[in-house]
Amino acid sequence: MQMVTLNPPLSLEVGAQHLTQLLRSQATGEGLPGEVRSAWLTAAQTADLQQLFTEQRYREDWKYTPVEFFRQAWALDTPRAPQRSADIAERFILPEEVRGSATLLPAVASLPQPTSPWEAFLGAARYAQHYSMKEGAFLLAPSHGEGVLPLLITISVAAGGSVELLLTPQSKGLLVLRVHLHLAPGAQVRLYLPTDTQVSGTYLYMLLSAHVEREARFESFDLTAYAAWKRTEQKVRLSGPGAEAHLYGAARVQPNTLWDQAIRIEHAAPHTHSNQLFKSLVHARARSTFQGRIYVHREAQKTNAYQSHKALLWDATAAAYSRPQLEIFADDVRCTHGVTTGFLQGDMLLYLQARGVPEAQAREMLAGAFLAEVLDRVPHTGIQEHLRHRLGLPE
């Protein structure tokens, strides 16, 4: 691709077309089993990102998300192979990639059918990494120079295994990352997703999915100190009795940035449990969007599902959209959801100021207190401290 400067910038449609071409050319389906591969390739060859603007079902999912990167698409070049880099976590080691026999891994076999053009492209992406693990703490830090990187990562966690994962993409341009985890019965996975990239013109779009078998437990912590544009989709399928998912998120949505969270939890078996707690602190001219869908199948009796999203607006130019969606087809279910959006409370600010705390510091204290509810739950002390520091909270 030649870099060309266009004035005025491209329309969304032309940008989407450009990206579609780029992603199609990167869809080779390497590492997929033969019979599945051709299906995925067909999906990728017919997928078209312009559908995001034209088809109702996609428009719903992208309703509150400004897709500005499409306008920049002319500047997004062909990708380089992903490199890895280590940063915040000492205890985390690089996992060993599985080659050759990768197609036999449960995470490859349980890769869900694509429900959007993005998923089709990524499922068949040329850059695919497959991992199989049982115990330990592993670092995944995909990075590339500049451009657009479509990357598929699958992770199979063995029965009874216990794994901590740290996923910290380092990128410039558009990183579209598809991560699929398979948790065999009794497996426990704790996934950390810290984002702290100051680079403007960086777009991070993560599609995570987890297939959680019986008695397995999936936890994710999406911790955003800074991201110019970040959308995370998390799709969790609780497929066996006793399966659990706990999704936490804390974001400081810095001025002029986007933080976007789209969640779908599927309770497909009885006695499954899910919990979502997300908090976003939204600065001036920034936007926070949260869509949380809970889907309870008819047979998923005795299900518990909780969801809470709170947005705190820094001032009147900040915007937050929250949309809980519950679809419940079982009758013996305990399900609660709560959404609140509000400004920093004037009476709390006054109280702190009236005792002498300067306004700026008082605001920081309230902001810290707001996010602390989530950060306090981050079990890894190194990550917790790092994020506290990056989020500007007291130690």
Add this chain to the structure above:
Amino acid sequence: MKTETPMLQIQDLHVSVEGRPILKGLNLEVQAGQVHAIMGPNGAGKSTLAAVLAGKEGYEITAGDILLEGQSLLELSPEERSHAGIFLAFQYPVEIPGVSMVQFLRAALNAHRAAKGLDPLDTADLMALLKEKAQLLKLDPSFLTRSVNEGFSGGERKRAEIFQMAVLDPSLVVLDETDSGLDIDALKVVSDAVNALRTPERAFIVITHYYRILQHIRPDVVHILADGRIVRSGGPELAVALEEKGYEPLLATS
């Protein structure tokens, strides 16, 4: 009246909220070392006066002035007023989940010190000070690590206000119905703490509906605030008369 500048002078103060006049020409002078009680019917404007002193937003000063040590307060932010020595014990102290009392008072104290050109307190000195004052208010030290006012009973909140007053060592204290919600023992604890802090340099304005607290904290002057003005002032006997007869006869003769 003494000849030196009063600590606090409120001159013909008119205040409106959302365009509605609440204070309508209020005058008040308080000398250092004095205790003034302000009593008055519900909705008279007592808490409004306290809020305006503390610098709360949303109150429009349409006329008049407030002078502290001869300097107008009106342009000062709430934190600057606090640094200047004003302390308001709120009628309804808010809960601040996630901010511990220690964290809060460290920030407050160090801001006061910075305003005086002093270095921040080190942790050991801070904790020693907080524990000493907690003891004065008979507060369990565990409350220092709890979130500010969160889950506190009404009485605990009021005690915590006086505790903060003791820590911050202000020169002008406004107690807005600090006595309501206190049981007899707690009232005694709070009053003793206030009395212990009565010095020739410090002044108190005690807003209350009850004579009870004034038996513990003996006021020098009692005012009746009604419909946005001080309508009567007198000695402690005025509070006794109020307790016996209610507001009506006193307001009728004013």
